[in-house]
Amino acid sequence: xxxxxxxxxxxxxxxxxxxxxxxxxxxxxxxxxxxxxxxxxxxxxxxxxxxxxxxxxxxxxxxxxxxxxxxxxxxxxxxxxxxxxxxxxxxxxxxxxxxxxxxxxxxxxxxxxxxxxxxxxxxxxxxxxxxxxxxxxxxxxxxxxxxxxxxxxxxxxxxxxxxxxxxxxxxxxxxxxxxxxxxxxxxxxxxxxxxxxxxxxxxxxxxxxxxxxxxxxxxxxxxxxxxxxxxxxxxxxxxxxxxxxxxxxxxxxxxxxxxxxxxxxxxxxxxxxxxxxxxxxxxxxxxxxxxxxxxxxxxxxxxxxxxxxxxxxxxxxxxxxxxxxxxxxxxxxxxxxxxxxxxxxxxxxxxxxxxxxxxxxxxxxxxxxxxxxxxxxxxxxxxxxxxxxxxxxxxxxxxxxxxxxxxx
Numbered sequence: 001x002x003x004x005x006x007x008x009x010x011x012x013x014x015x016x017x018x019x020x021x022x023x024x025x026x027x028x029x030x031x032x033x034x035x036x037x038x039x040x041x042x043x044x045x046x047x048x049x050x051x052x053x054x055x056x057x058x059x060x061x062x063x064x065x066x067x068x069x070x071x072x073x074x075x076x077x078x079x080x081x082x083x084x085x086x087x088x089x090x091x092x093x094x095x096x097x098x099x100x101x102x103x104x105x106x107x108x109x110x111x112x113x114x115x116x117x118x119x120x121x122x123x124x125x126x127x128x129x130x131x132x133x134x135x136x137x138x139x140x141x142x143x144x145x146x147x148x149x150x151x152x153x154x155x156x157x158x159x160x161x162x163x164x165x166x167x168x169x170x171x172x173x174x175x176x177x178x179x180x181x182x183x184x185x186x187x188x189x190x191x192x193x194x195x196x197x198x199x200x201x202x203x204x205x206x207x208x209x210x211x212x213x214x215x216x217x218x219x220x221x222x223x224x225x226x227x228x229x230x231x232x233x234x235x236x237x238x239x240x241x242x243x244x245x246x247x248x249x250x251x252x253x254x255x256x257x258x259x260x261x262x263x264x265x266x267x268x269x270x271x272x273x274x275x276x277x278x279x280x281x282x283x284x285x286x287x288x289x290x291x292x293x294x295x296x297x298x299x300x301x302x303x304x305x306x307x308x309x310x311x312x313x314x315x316x317x318x319x320x321x322x323x324x325x326x327x328x329x330x331x332x333x334x335x336x337x338x339x340x341x342x343x344x345x346x347x348x349x350x351x352x353x354x355x356x357x358x359x360x361x362x363x364x365x366x367x368x369x370x371x372x373x374x375x376x377x378x379x380x381x382x383x384x385x386x387x388x389x390x391x392x393x394x395x396x397x398x399x400x401x402x403x404x405x406x407x408x
Contacts, residue, residue, distance in 0.1 A: 001023070001024060001025075001026050001169055001170040001171060001408075002021060002022070002023060002024075002169065002170065002386060002387070002408065003021070003022060003023075003024040003071040003165075003168060003169035003170075004019050004020075004021055004071065004072060004073065004168035004169065004386060004389055004406075005019065005020045005021075005022055005024070005069035005070060005071050005072065006019055006020070006051050006062065006069055006070055006072050007020070007068060007069045007070075008062060008063065008065040008067075008068040008069065008070060009054075009059045009062055009063050010063075011063070015054040015059050016054065017052065017053055017054045018052065019051070019052055019072065019389065019393075020069065021386070021387065021389065022069075024071065024165075024169065026170070026171055027165065027171055027172065027173045028173075029082055029083070029084050029173065030173075031084055031175075032084035032085045032086040032087065033084055033086050033087050033090075033175050033176050033177070034083070034084045034087060034173050034174070034175055034176070035080060035082070035083045035084070035087050035091075035132075035173070035174055035175070035176055035179055036080075036081045036082040036083070036171055036172075036173055037076075037078040037079065037080060037081060037132055037134070037171065037172050037173070037174065038078050038079050038080075038081045038127075038170065038171055039076050039077075039078040039167050039169060039170060039171065039172055039408050040076075040077055040078045040079065040131075040189050040193070040407070040408075041076065041077050041078075041189050041190065041192075041193035041383070041405045041406070041407055042073045042075055042076040042077075042167045042168055042193055042405065042406050042408075043075035043076070043193050043194035043196070043197060043403060043404065043405055043406075044073075044075075044392055044393065044396055044403075044404040044405075044406065045074070045075055045194075045196070045197055045222070046221070046222070046223070047074070047161075047162070048072055048073060048074075048161075048168075048393075049393060049396055049397065051072055051162075052393050052397075053397075056329075057327065057329065058162070061159075061162050061163070062162055062163075064163055065162065065163050065164075066158070066163055066164055067164060067165060070161070070162065070163070070164070070165060070166070071161070071165040071166050071167075071168055071169050071172075072161045072162070072166050072168055073161045073166040073167040073168030073169075073406075074136040074159060074160055074161035074162070074166050074167060074196055075136075075167070075193060075194045075195070075196040075197055076133060076134075076166075076167035076172065076193055076196075077131055077132070077133050077189045077190075077191075077192030077193040077195075078131070078132055078133075078167075078172070079126075079127050079130065079131055079132060080123065080126045080127050080130065080132060081123075081127065081171065082123065083123065083126075083176070084176075085116075086176070087175075087176035088116050088119055088122060088123070089114060089115065089116055090176045091122070091126060091176070091181070092109070092111045092114075092116050092122060093114060094181060095109075095111070096111065100183060105125070108121060109121050109122045109125055110122065129183065129184055130181055130182060130183060130184060131181075131182045131183075131184055131186075131187070131189060131192055132179055132180060132181055132182065132192075133180045133182075133192050133193075133195050133196070134160075134172075134174040134178045134179050134180060135178045135180065135196075135352075135353065135355055135356065135359065136159060136160040136161060136166065136167075136174070136178070136196060137151075137152065137154075137157050137158075137159055137352045137353075137355070138157065138158045138159070138160065138164070138175065138178065139151045139154035139156065139157050139355070140154055140156040140157075141177075143155060143156060151354075151355040152203070152351055152352040152353060152354055152355055153351060157352075160172070160174065168386065168389070168406060168408075169386075169408060170408045180195075180356070180359055182363075186363075186367060187363070187366055187367065187371050188371065188375065190375060190380050190383075190405060191366060191371045191374065191375065193405050194380075194403055194405070195359070195362065195363075195366075196353070197222060197223070197226065197403075198226055198230070198362050198366070199352075199353035199358045199359060199362055200223060200226075200325060200350070200352065200353060201223055201226035201227040201229075201230050201302075201325075202230055202353065202358045202361055202362040202365075203325075203350050203352065203353050203354050203358045204223075204227055204300050204302070204323045204325045204350045205227060205230045205231050205234055205300065205323075206354065206357070206358065206361065207321075207323045207348045207350060208231075208298040208299075208300050208321055208322075208323040208348075209297075209298055209321060210231045210234050210235065210236040210298055211234060211235040211236070212235060212236075212237055213236060213237055213297035213298045214236075214237050214238045214239075214240075214287075214290065214291055214296050214297050214298070215231050215236045215237070215238070215239050215240070215296065215297065215298045215299075215300060216239075216240045216241075216242070216287070216296045216298070216299045216300065216311075216312070216315055216316075217231065217239060217240070217241045217242070217263075217268070217300045217302060218242050218299065218300065218301045218302060218303050218305075218308040218311060218312060218326075219242070219243065219301065219302035219303025219304070219305070219308060219326055220241055220242070220243030220256065220259045220260065220263055220271070221243075221259075221302065221303070222402060222403060223302040223325060223326070224241065224243070224263070224300075224302040224303065225259065225262060225263055225266060225379070225402070227300045227302055227325075228241055228263050228266045228267050228268050229266040229267055229370060229373070229374065230362070230365065230370075231267065231300070232266060232267025232268075233267070233365050233368070233369075233370055234365070236267075236298075238269045238270070238290050238291075239267055239268045239269050239270075240268070240269065240270045240271075240272070240283065240286065240287060240290075240296070240315075241260070241263045241268040241270070241271045241272070242271070242272050242273075242274045242283055242303075242308070242311065243256050243259060243260065243271070243272075243273055243274070243303075244256075244273065244274050244275040244303070244305065244307070245273050245275050246275065247275045247276055252399065253273070255399045255400070256273055257273075259402075260273075262377060262378075262379075262402070265377055266373070266374075266377070269290075270283075270286050270290075272286075274307075274308075274311065280311070283311070283315075284314060284315065287315045291317070294317050295315055295316055295317030295318070295320060296315045296316050296317060296320060297317060297320050297321070298320065298321050298322075298323070299312045299315070299316050299320065299321070299322045299323070300323050300325070301322060301323065301324045301325065301326050302325050302326050303326045304326030304327045304328045304329075305326065305328060306328050306330075306332040308326070309328070309332060309334075313339050316343075316345060318343045318344055318345070319343070319344045319345070320345055320346075321345070321346040321347075321348065322345065322346070322347045322348065323348045323350055324347065324348065324349050324350060325350040378402075379402055379403055380402070380403045380404075380405055381395075381400075381401045381402045381403060381404065382395055382401050382403075382404040382405065383404075383405045383407060384404065384405070384406055384407065385406070385407055386406045386407060386408045389406055392404040392406060
């Protein structure tokens with residue numbers, strides 16, 4: 001099968017930019033708890049773009065890859081192709097527990113007391129009637145974080161698409177414990193294919209606590225736009241969105257204005273291009289005006305830019321909360337005493353999705369109308385054949401795309 005790959009970086013060697021589209025052996029189930037998925041669509045995310053550009057922070061992670069070269073990609077939607085024996089039994093139980101099959105179907109699929117007697121029937125039924133995605137952060141299941149409901153913070157996490165083969169290919173293998181199952185009429189594949197990304201925004205909003213609160217979303221890329229949409233449907237009061245164009249490039253400003261237009265349609269009340277001093281001052285003044293001088297209750301930092309951190313400390317109220325998803329490079333100075341401690345500010349780092357509360361909550365929000373809104377507003381700007389991956393990555397790099405999907 002064709003797979004989009006990146007060689008594992010080697011110490012003291014140049015890690016060439018770009019990716020390689022090459023033939024790899026079709027993966028096969030090796031363990032009874034594994035599921036083989038036929039990928040129907042996969043999304044390019046910021047991490048994939050970092051891999052494409054051989055970003056140093058990603059290089060350090062991919063140096064620990066368990067295979068070489070690695071098939072990248074971790075956002076995807078597909079359908080079940082094969083399943084190991086115990087995985088198939090778990091899938092059967094899942095159908096029964098969720099009341100997704102009738103008694104007649106139960107008998108025709110050979111589901112009896114937790115056993116599957118008609119495996120081919122069940123696999124065919126699943127393939128024809130369900131779509132899937134998966135939590136691509138594979139955790140150890142045994143550490144303190146995993147057993148206390150913090151799997152997203154497992155120190156032994158391995159990520160498919162970085163450490164193990166991912167989803168930019170025809171097939172991908174995942175453990176049944178990480179599978180997320182949808183009835184075919186629940187959500188469109190174009191949404192399921194990037195629910196991994198929506199889940200990051202969902203987790204950030206969950207930790208920020210936006211209900212009834214004034215919110216600042218710093219960054220107007222994919223994650224900033226998704227956080228805006230999720231914050232709005234989650235009951236935020238006023239939403240302030242900032243982004244930063246290149247003030248010397250007119251096209252960059254035009255693209256930012258288009259993103260601001262989309263942000264407003266997704267729920268933003270105010271948008272500011274903080275690369276311009278005048279707009280940044282307007283942002284600070286508008287916050288003071290709308291909050292009567294109190295400040296922002298909840299800051300969602302999605303940009304990964306340290307200047308945004310400085311903006312956050314200027315607008316957040318005493319006792320407010322920051323949720324940080326963006327990954328800045330290098331270091332910055334923070335006055336812990338005066339900026340955080342004496343002001344009673346809570347700072348929460350965000351990694352991945354809460355397993356599985358982020359998935360469950362975002363599924364409910366998407367089904368309630370958010371999925372249709374995202375598609376109707378053109379959030380998915382490009383759908384390309386996997387062979388045309390360069391076009392998709394270049395569109396993202398140039399700021400011409402929002403969400404790019406690749407079809408194997």
